[in-house]
Amino acid sequence: MKTKVLLSATLLALLNLNAHAADFRAGIAVRLVTPDPLLPVSGGIGPGSPVTKKEGELSVRALVFEEGGTRVAIVSGDFLGFPSTLGNRVREKVKGIPPENIMIGATHCHSAPDCYGFPDGKGGTASDPKYLDFVVTQMAEAVNEAVGKLQPASLKIATGEAKGKIAFNYYAPQLYDPRCNVIQALDASGKPFAMLVNYAVHPEVLGPGVGILSPDLIGPLCDRIKENGGGTAIFMNSAQGGMVTADNRSADGGGDIRTWSECLRIGKLLADESLRIIQEAPVQSSPKLFCAAKKISFPVDSPLLRAIMKASPNGIPGGEPGKVTTQLNVVNVGSAQILTIPGEALPNIGYYLKRKMRGESNLLFGLTNDAFGYILTKEDWNSFKRYDYVSRTCLGEMTGEHYIDEALKFVNECPQPAPLAKAEKSN
Numbered sequence: 001m002k003t004k005v006l007l008s009a010t011l012l013a014l015l016n017l018n019a020h021a022a023d024f025r026a027g028i029a030v031r032l033v034t035p036d037p038l039l040p041v042s043g044g045i046g047p048g049s050p051v052t053k054k055e056g057e058l059s060v061r062a063l064v065f066e067e068g069g070t071r072v073a074i075v076s077g078d079f080l081g082f083p084s085t086l087g088n089r090v091r092e093k094v095k096g097i098p099p100e101n102i103m104i105g106a107t108h109c110h111s112a113p114d115c116y117g118f119p120d121g122k123g124g125t126a127s128d129p130k131y132l133d134f135v136v137t138q139m140a141e142a143v144n145e146a147v148g149k150l151q152p153a154s155l156k157i158a159t160g161e162a163k164g165k166i167a168f169n170y171y172a173p174q175l176y177d178p179r180c181n182v183i184q185a186l187d188a189s190g191k192p193f194a195m196l197v198n199y200a201v202h203p204e205v206l207g208p209g210v211g212i213l214s215p216d217l218i219g220p221l222c223d224r225i226k227e228n229g230g231g232t233a234i235f236m237n238s239a240q241g242g243m244v245t246a247d248n249r250s251a252d253g254g255g256d257i258r259t260w261s262e263c264l265r266i267g268k269l270l271a272d273e274s275l276r277i278i279q280e281a282p283v284q285s286s287p288k289l290f291c292a293a294k295k296i297s298f299p300v301d302s303p304l305l306r307a308i309m310k311a312s313p314n315g316i317p318g319g320e321p322g323k324v325t326t327q328l329n330v331v332n333v334g335s336a337q338i339l340t341i342p343g344e345a346l347p348n349i350g351y352y353l354k355r356k357m358r359g360e361s362n363l364l365f366g367l368t369n370d371a372f373g374y375i376l377t378k379e380d381w382n383s384f385k386r387y388d389y390v391s392r393t394c395l396g397e398m399t400g401e402h403y404i405d406e407a408l409k410f411v412n413e414c415p416q417p418a419p420l421a422k423a424e425k426s427n
Helices: 002-022 084-093 130-149 216-225 261-280 303-311 347-356 385-392 399-413 422-426
Strands: 025-032 059-067 070-077 102-106 155-162 167-169 179-186 192-199 232-237 244-246 289-299 323-333 336-340 361-365
Touching: 002 336, 025 192, 025 232, 059 130, 059 216, 059 232, 059 289, 059 385, 070 232, 070 289, 084 102, 084 130, 084 399, 102 232, 102 336, 130 399, 155 232, 155 261, 179 261, 179 361, 192 216, 192 261, 192 361, 216 261, 289 303, 289 399, 323 399, 336 399, 347 361
Parallel strands: 070 102, 192 232, 336 361
Antiparallel strands: 025 059, 059 070, 155 179, 167 244, 179 192, 289 323, 323 336
């Protein structure tokens, strides 16, 4: 009798453990959004640049997490930026996730069609409304598909230095963040099926001037991860402002290498480093999920950005006159914490935020929920000739100060992510 009771208790404990592990679920989906026929591409303010061919396929990707009644979507598109006026149209088409729990970012690719609606200097814009409608629909369908594919999952989370010739700071070569954050989802058998890579880099190996439409290095990154068994990949950029770009410098000093083969080299290298970083991470069998959202507003002091927003066919994010309003998100998933940035924060801001965040791994999702240009501290703003361009394309002198204050106040209002259990660390 005692043996039967003991076996029953053991079986019940195992069933409870499995049920608890199954509480966390994840799903991922991808849609291709390469325009046919091809459209001009945008590398920044001004008219689009014509293209004659494509290399790789543009995509939108959605990763959904669910746990304890909370559901969160992380969405990425191969574009320079994805304004909230378009993102809100995506959110309206998504079922089963609160709109504020949907974070939409851009890889910051410089070889894709314009989503901002930049003035072309001729009274119009290079953006194509029909194409943007298509992208909005495909992005929403990707999120809805990811929800439909939710399955019991465990996580591996790790942060490490991505080594090799991947990125550098064009303004000051060594002033960039080499750390790469990786979150990998594993199915019930322990097989990886989704992998998020978070790293700071401008995907502008090609750039808009070579006549090629392309996802740049991000396409090869995602392809390599899937081919090598890491699961379907999604890339979210980090604090890559001023100017943390792909290291496509030629070894002989002959200038930048702007070829698809260089995109392949850098993308595959970053993929291999991401897989190396995550390989020995412990499995988090019962990760907890938390998501919070907060609206903040910024004054638009830049005459250039005021003019662009006024001319854009997409409209201006709501707010008081002379201001823009955007959404910040804080997400805790397992031992990691995620904070969104509505633009391109300079690396010093990124380092500071990560130092003050509260996860064992701290991820910054740049160009997410909005893409308002560069975000500088007041000390950096308009301080050096080298910073002339980034200052002109920043909302204002106090943008960085205001963002940092609001973001860290928000972080401290949210609960701290659960640290890894000792048993998980030792696995």
